[in-house]
Amino acid sequence: MRISDVEVVLLKKILAKPLVLSRGEVRERRFAFVLVHTDEGITGLGEGVGDPHLIQAMVERRLKPILVGEDPFDVERLWRRMFAGAVYWDLKGALLTAISGVDIALWDLKAKALGVPAYQLLGGASKEKISAYASDLFWDDPAAMAEAAAKSVADGFSVVKTHIGKDPEGDLARARAIRRAIGDQAGFMIDINCHFDRPTALWMGKRFREVNPFWYEEPLPPYDLEGYRELKDRLDLPIAAGENEFTKYGFLELFQRRAVDYAMPDIARIGGLTEAVKVCALAEAFNVPCSPHNFSSGVLLAATLHLMAALPGTDLLEFDVTGTSVYEELFVEPLLVQDGFVSIPHGVGLGVELTEEVRRRYAL
Numbered sequence: 001m002r003i004s005d006v007e008v009v010l011l012k013k014i015l016a017k018p019l020v021l022s023r024g025e026v027r028e029r030r031f032a033f034v035l036v037h038t039d040e041g042i043t044g045l046g047e048g049v050g051d052p053h054l055i056q057a058m059v060e061r062r063l064k065p066i067l068v069g070e071d072p073f074d075v076e077r078l079w080r081r082m083f084a085g086a087v088y089w090d091l092k093g094a095l096l097t098a099i100s101g102v103d104i105a106l107w108d109l110k111a112k113a114l115g116v117p118a119y120q121l122l123g124g125a126s127k128e129k130i131s132a133y134a135s136d137l138f139w140d141d142p143a144a145m146a147e148a149a150a151k152s153v154a155d156g157f158s159v160v161k162t163h164i165g166k167d168p169e170g171d172l173a174r175a176r177a178i179r180r181a182i183g184d185q186a187g188f189m190i191d192i193n194c195h196f197d198r199p200t201a202l203w204m205g206k207r208f209r210e211v212n213p214f215w216y217e218e219p220l221p222p223y224d225l226e227g228y229r230e231l232k233d234r235l236d237l238p239i240a241a242g243e244n245e246f247t248k249y250g251f252l253e254l255f256q257r258r259a260v261d262y263a264m265p266d267i268a269r270i271g272g273l274t275e276a277v278k279v280c281a282l283a284e285a286f287n288v289p290c291s292p293h294n295f296s297s298g299v300l301l302a303a304t305l306h307l308m309a310a311l312p313g314t315d316l317l318e319f320d321v322t323g324t325s326v327y328e329e330l331f332v333e334p335l336l337v338q339d340g341f342v343s344i345p346h347g348v349g350l351g352v353e354l355t356e357e358v359r360r361r362y363a364l
């Protein structure tokens with residue numbers, strides 16, 4: 001079997017109400033899907049998370065010429081060939097998000113060709129279903145956020161996440177309202193989306209202590225590893241980060257500098273499933289729990305479910321409850337979400353597809 005073509009499909013979903021976070025607003029969700037076609041008619045589906053047009057350009061101009069004519073089963077060799085071009089000026093960012101999309105598609109393709117679910121190739125099933133947290137409560141007035149948090153807990157999620165940090169004073173009131181609404185038993189993550197400087201992150205972290213957060217996510221920009229280390233030393237709060245880090249080399253530095261308590265690699269950014277398995281192995285060696293970042297379409301959700309099914313060192317799936325994504329409609333078999341757990345797809349490949357109808361409905 002040979003790769004005959006590589007195609008990028010861009011979709012978007014315009015939101016009725018924007019998602020507000022510390023650094024701005026999301027008015028539409030955009031997605032970049034990668035389809036790897038073969039001369040035997042089997043196609044793999046992947047996704048890159050980043051600027052969709054950049055991903056398209058990177059795949060079409062840089063990666064497709066490397067891939068066409070190759071054996072799609074040689075995933076590791078093809079990853080290295082794609083990454084070889086990154087060494088001089090693309091070690092993080094757009095090229096990696098494009099490689100991620102191709103790599104996820106190659107795993108889907110290989111599993112389909114072999115007639116097995118992708119988790120079988122990644123290590124086999126170590127879990128029946130994946131424990132998840134509800135993501136996300138975006139910045140809003142405190143009562144609306146508290147009500148949404150209480151709904152997620154009533155729906156069976158034992159952990160919820162909120163995006164605050166836009167208004168440090170008012171955000172303590174938001175955090176208190178959410179804690180009151182969900183009670184003492186539920187977990188509650190606070191995500192700042194890289195918005196604070198060091199003194200604000202420390203000051204707000206100390207004040208957030210009273211609402212007992214499960215973790216304090218990305219209080220600082222991803223390049224300030226020394227700041228993360230300092231916060232970890234000075235705050236009695238677990239720190240989570242990693243969704244804006246790339247490759248095993250980036251995570252090695254995070255771990256060696258002891259910058260995080262929870263690692264959050266995003267499969268569609270770090271370099272795909274090939275790289276995710278290695279990042280999770282590194283996390284295991286450093287004894288750091290791995291909770292993959294997962295806030296895009298159903299394709300990334302499926303890849304994340306298969307990875308977490310296969311790797312016992314991963315825990316806490318980020319599950320989008322905002323209803324703003326192109327999500328469960330991509331699954332071939334209906335996804336079961338119950339009591340805070342998400343079922344693992346057992347069909348061949350990743351268990352997702354881009355139907356003509358979905359392509360038409362959300363065409364960018």
Ligand SMILES: [Mg+2]
Nearest residue numbers: 191217218243
């Ligand atoms: Mg986050």
